[in-house]
Amino acid sequence: xxxxxxKHISAICGAALVVATGGGALAAGAQIGVLxxxxxxxxxxxxxxxxxxxxLGCTIRHTGIIGAAxxxxxxxxxxxxxxxxxxxxxxxxxxxxxxxxGLAGAAQGLAVLExxxxxxxxxxxxxxLSQRQYIxxxxxxxxxxxxxxxQQLGALTKQAESLPDAYATQSFIGVNHASGLAxxxxxxxxxxxxPDAGERFRKNNKGLMAKIGAxxxxxxxxxxxxxxxxxx
Numbered sequence: 001x002x003x004x005x006x007k008h009i010s011a012i013c014g015a016a017l018v019v020a021t022g023g024g025a026l027a028a029g030a031q032i033g034v035l036x037x038x039x040x041x042x043x044x045x046x047x048x049x050x051x052x053x054x055x056l057g058c059t060i061r062h063t064g065i066i067g068a069a070x071x072x073x074x075x076x077x078x079x080x081x082x083x084x085x086x087x088x089x090x091x092x093x094x095x096x097x098x099x100x101x102g103l104a105g106a107a108q109g110l111a112v113l114e115x116x117x118x119x120x121x122x123x124x125x126x127x128x129l130s131q132r133q134y135i136x137x138x139x140x141x142x143x144x145x146x147x148x149x150x151q152q153l154g155a156l157t158k159q160a161e162s163l164p165d166a167y168a169t170q171s172f173i174g175v176n177h178a179s180g181l182a183x184x185x186x187x188x189x190x191x192x193x194x195p196d197a198g199e200r201f202r203k204n205n206k207g208l209m210a211k212i213g214a215x216x217x218x219x220x221x222x223x224x225x226x227x228x229x230x231x232x
Contacts, residue, residue, distance in 0.1 A: 033117030033173035034058065034084040035136070035187050036100060037180070037226075040107035043067075043079035046231060047105050056096055058086035061171075062189075063232040064134060071224035073138060075181045078110050081136060081226070083171075083189065085117060091177035101179075111180030113138070113187055115173045122161075123170035127193035129230050135167070137188040139223040149219045156215060159208060165201040167192050184222075 040046065043065045053060065061083040069077050082103060090096040091114055101109030141149070160166055173187040192198035202209065216223060 031117045032086040032089055033061075033115060033171065033187070034086055034090060034100070035113045035173060036082045036084070036103055036109065037066075037075070037078035037111045037113075038080040038082070038104045038107035039076065039078050039110055040080055040104070046080050046107070048082060048103055049105065052099060052103060053084070056086065056090060056099060057088060058084040058090075060232060061085050062134075062230050064228045064230045066136070066226045066228040068227040069224055070227070071222070073140070073181065073184070073222045073224045075111055075224075078226070080104060080107055081228070089177070090114060091179075097179070109180070111178065113173065113175050113184065114177045115175040115187075118172045118174070120169050120171065123168040123191075125168055125193060131194050132191040132230065133195045133198050134189070134191045134228050134230055136226040136228070137186070137190070137223065138184050138226075139186050139188070140182075140221045141185045141219055142221045144219070149215075152215055152219075156208070156211060159211075160205075163201065163205055163208070165192070165197040165204070167198070167201070 046063055046065070048060065048063060063082045064080070066077070066079050066081055090100055100112045103109075167190050169188065169190045171189045173189075175184050175186060178184065192201065
């Protein structure tokens, strides 16, 4: 997958505007989301140790290939990812925590992010999973004006969701624990129904893209958007 131009990728962050949160304590009984980021010599070869995964009390939401990135955080660029839903925190158990990085076999474990998982019902669409363009946003908020940030989030989200070819925000992780990098505030998982739909959305909504770019500049210290395809 070719690297997307910054003016195009900036539009993608609109789907990440659905929720903004810090890393507070997890609610009792909450489902835990875990994002593992990996680098392999061949990104197409991706195998998960399912026996090890079952022992950790987790199920696979998605595995996939990362083909492009926009933005910069203090992490080497991964080319594979796995998204898990777990019954309890893996970071609370040193033995479980030590197993996460090795889930992807020979792939090098770069980072693991964990926190309370929120799923959005509006993300259920008829588009084929294999045809979607998936985006993983990792963001660090500066928290300088939280009230203004929340107001702008709501306005941008409302504007974006009514437009043709709009993305779907699938899930959100309010990050509480991290290894391999400084703990970010959030992981947002979103998708376009196809790469072509994403291109049309970005081309036809330049005003919204400009607003989103301004939002990022004002409220984010760092962020990265990993663009990829689901393999499972």
